[in-house]
Amino acid sequence: MIKYHPTQELLISHSGAQLPLSLSIAVSAHLEMCSECTTVTKKITAQQSALFEAQDVSNNVNFSSMLDKIFEHKPDLQVEPKKTAINRISVAGNNYQLPRAFSHFTDLKWSSFGAISRARVVKDTDNIRASLLHIDKNSAIPSHTHKGYELTLLLEGTFSDENGVYNKGDFIWLDNDLEHTPFTKTGCLCYAVQDAPLRFVSGISQALNPLGQLIY
Numbered sequence: 613m614i615k616y617h618p619t620q621e622l623l624i625s626h627s628g629a630q631l632p633l634s635l636s637i638a639v640s641a642h643l644e645m646c647s648e649c650t651t652v653t654k655k656i657t658a659q660q661s662a663l664f665e666a667q668d669v670s671n672n673v674n675f676s677s678m679l680d681k682i683f684e685h686k687p688d689l690q691v692e693p694k695k696t697a698i699n700r701i702s703v704a705g706n707n708y709q710l711p712r713a714f715s716h717f718t719d720l721k722w723s724s725f726g727a728i729s730r731a732r733v734v735k736d737t738d739n740i741r742a743s744l745l746h747i748d749k750n751s752a753i754p755s756h757t758h759k760g761y762e763l764t765l766l767l768e769g770t771f772s773d774e775n776g777v778y779n780k781g782d783f784i785w786l787d788n789d790l791e792h793t794p795f796t797k798t799g800c801l802c803y804a805v806q807d808a809p810l811r812f813v814s815g816i817s818q819a820l821n822p823l824g825q826l827i828y
């Protein structure tokens with residue numbers, strides 16, 4: 613069961629198309645897996661469009677142009693093709709089906725370092741980078757903190773850290789200066805968004821630098 617969700621502010625920004633692509637993908641993919649946030653988002657969208665219409669009326673849209681508007685929305689007879697998720701991926705000997713939010717990214721290139729594999733998905737402005745990360749079973753990412761934020765959306769498998777146990781669909785937002793050591797018993801596939809490189813704890817940062825480069 614999903615325990616960690618995007619904040620209401622994030623859902624509102626997402627509905628208003630105000631998020632950078634990297635985060636918008638994360639929220640969209642979470643919504644595909646979470647009926648609770650889908651319900652909240654529907655309410656937000658309804659409120660936003662009610663507000664928009666109210667503004668429209670207060671902008672003195674006259675009666676005839678309102679009628680024009682109503683009649684210009686003829687029913688669309690074209691049947692939209694059924695959306696099917698096409699993104700099946702194969703990484704480290706495992707096959708996964710990605711959420712539809714990833715269906716534009718058909719050319720994923722994986723790099724590996726030890727138990728960790730990464731495929732870059734998006735590089736946004738402001739140093740925001742988003743990747744798919746796969747961690748082999750019974751493996752950990754060494755203890756680290758973040759200079760910025762780290763969002764992890766768990767797509768398959770489970771992992772745990774000092775703060776809890778995470779399941780498929782969990783949307784985990786960490787701010788800087790929180791130290792953690794994610795470990796996965798089952799192996800897991802995540803979508804990770806960061807706005808700065810990881811900072812490995814105490815003296816091992818040099819040795820692990822390639823891993824830091826890989827993950828960010």
Ligand SMILES: [Zn+2]
Pocket residue numbers: 614616617618642646648649650
């Ligand atoms: Zn949710």
